[in-house]
Amino acid sequence: MPLVTNNVGDAVEAPSDTETQYSEGAQRAIPVAPGALKHDAGKAPVYQGFLAYFPRAIMEVAQVSAFGKEKYNAEYSDKGFMQLASERYADAGVRHLLDEVIEGTVINKGDGGVRHDAQVAWDALARLEIRLKEEEEAN
Numbered sequence: 780m781p782l783v784t785n786n787v788g789d790a791v792e793a794p795s796d797t798e799t800q801y802s803e804g805a806q807r808a809i810p811v812a813p814g815a816l817k818h819d820a821g822k823a824p825v826y827q828g829f830l831a832y833f834p835r836a837i838m839e840v841a842q843v844s845a846f847g848k849e850k851y852n853a854e855y856s857d858k859g860f861m862q863l864a865s866e867r868y869a870d871a872g873v874r875h876l877l878d879e880v881i882e883g884t885v886i887n888k889g890d891g892g893v894r895h896d897a898q899v900a901w902d903a904l905a906r907l908e909i910r911l912k913e914e915e916e917a918n
Contacts, residue, residue: 839897840904846891847901865909872902 830837844855853859879885879895887895 836897836900839894840900843893843897843901846893850891861909861912863909865906865913868902868906868909872899872906875899875902 875895875898885894
């Protein structure tokens with residue numbers, strides 16, 4: 780039997796029911812009702828293309844968010860970082876890369892014990908979010 784990818788990214792055997800059709804999306808084929816098509820082409824593979832690739836890294840970046848929330852006495856609903864220029868996050872990311880090399884450790888002992896590389900990733904995501912929002916608002 781042929782293998783297809785289900786909606787959570789697992790390879791499964793295709794049903795033997797010859798009436799069942801499969802959509803040929805950009806990332807996966809999903810069994811659908813007989814005679815129906817599901818079109819996933821062009822949709823971002825948020826789970827398969829991001830979360831499933833980087834679960835440990837995402838958890839580390841979330842730890843940076845938790846540390847920043849405490850350090851800056853902020854709430855998760857407070858998007859104050861959006862008020863800062865994206866260049867600020869480029870600078871911060873580069874500083875964390877340099878600190879990792881200079882200190883000879885990935886752990887940022889002077890800043891809550893979170894990982895420098897996770898701080899670099901957080902800064903990169905913040906910079907990207909700011910730029911995407913600016914582009915949306917300009918259009």
